[in-house]
Amino acid sequence: VKDALGGVQSVLVLGGRSELALATVRSLDVRPGGRVLLAGRDTVALEATANDLGRDLGAGVTVEVAGWDATESAGHAAFVGQAAAKLGGDIDLVLVAAGVLGDQDRSETDPAYAATVLDANFTGVAAALLAVAGQVRTQGHGTLVVFSSVAGLRARRANFVYGASKAGLDAFAEGLSAALAPAGGRVITVRPGFVKGRMTAGMTAAPFATEPEAVGKAVAAAVSGRRDVVYVPGILQAVFGVMRVLPRAVFRKLPG
Numbered sequence: 001v002k003d004a005l006g007g008v009q010s011v012l013v014l015g016g017r018s019e020l021a022l023a024t025v026r027s028l029d030v031r032p033g034g035r036v037l038l039a040g041r042d043t044v045a046l047e048a049t050a051n052d053l054g055r056d057l058g059a060g061v062t063v064e065v066a067g068w069d070a071t072e073s074a075g076h077a078a079f080v081g082q083a084a085a086k087l088g089g090d091i092d093l094v095l096v097a098a099g100v101l102g103d104q105d106r107s108e109t110d111p112a113y114a115a116t117v118l119d120a121n122f123t124g125v126a127a128a129l130l131a132v133a134g135q136v137r138t139q140g141h142g143t144l145v146v147f148s149s150v151a152g153l154r155a156r157r158a159n160f161v162y163g164a165s166k167a168g169l170d171a172f173a174e175g176l177s178a179a180l181a182p183a184g185g186r187v188i189t190v191r192p193g194f195v196k197g198r199m200t201a202g203m204t205a206a207p208f209a210t211e212p213e214a215v216g217k218a219v220a221a222a223v224s225g226r227r228d229v230v231y232v233p234g235i236l237q238a239v240f241g242v243m244r245v246l247p248r249a250v251f252r253k254l255p256g
């Protein structure tokens, strides 16, 4: 992930318009000569995002875009190979940020819709992680950042479809971390709480709500440091340590 001076060289963002991922890239030390590839569904919108990001990262850093849909799992392996080629051969850092909050009420009456939420957040992203893992094994190095959520630590009545998808992704990241370590790969699991931004627009902020920039800084610190599980804000580690062991009857009475 780092050049001789500690900078990042090549970054693939899966979910290229994610506020949390973009805040992370802005907090990373991407050196001149570095390359960033923003991958997502809407390549026209991504071009504008790439222009803004390129301006912020400064001359000498190349920001490109590529079409990619998390739910099109059959194409993930070929896509990762093409992404590596675009990034100069190796992918040092992959930010896996694709995801949707989904509409819980609709999920409960429309199972096919619920499946699209589960696919975008878990099935498709997990398949993409396996494709990236293949690339890491070939390279012998690489860091994967997986955007999980505290919502996956104990599913709540109000958003259990999303919570379950993140629980699956979180468990997957834990196992993949163990699988890739002998091959030189590293997996960082990020568990943000409520982040004020696009995904939560119009919602009442939860306790300990944070901002995308705080998430970006915490993730960048983890990439250059040693922490492999990151809560943002950090206090949520203790809060959810308690949440997970509360008796069910008590947990259900909590607001939200």
Ligand SMILES: NC(=O)c1ccc[n+]([C@@H]2O[C@H](COP(=O)([O-])OP(=O)(O)OC[C@H]3O[C@@H](n4cnc5c(N)ncnc54)[C@H](OP(=O)(O)O)[C@@H]3O)[C@@H](O)[C@H]2O)c1
Pocket: 014, 015, 016, 017, 018, 019, 020, 021, 040, 041, 042, 068, 069, 070, 071, 096, 097, 098, 099, 100, 101, 120, 147, 148, 149, 150, 191, 192, 193, 194, 195, 196, 197, 198, 199, 200
């Ligand atoms: N915001 C929060 O409060 C919060 C808290 C905890 C965890 N997280 C997790 O952190 C990650 C990033 O969240 P964020 O706040 O940055 O959200 P965001 O700004 O809404 O970004 C989500 C990204 O996922 C992309 N995406 C959705 N479905 C996709 C699909 N099928 N294929 C490809 N890309 C797809 C979106 O693409 P489009 O631009 O095309 O829609 C968007 O770029 C998500 O996994 C989210 O669940 C967020």
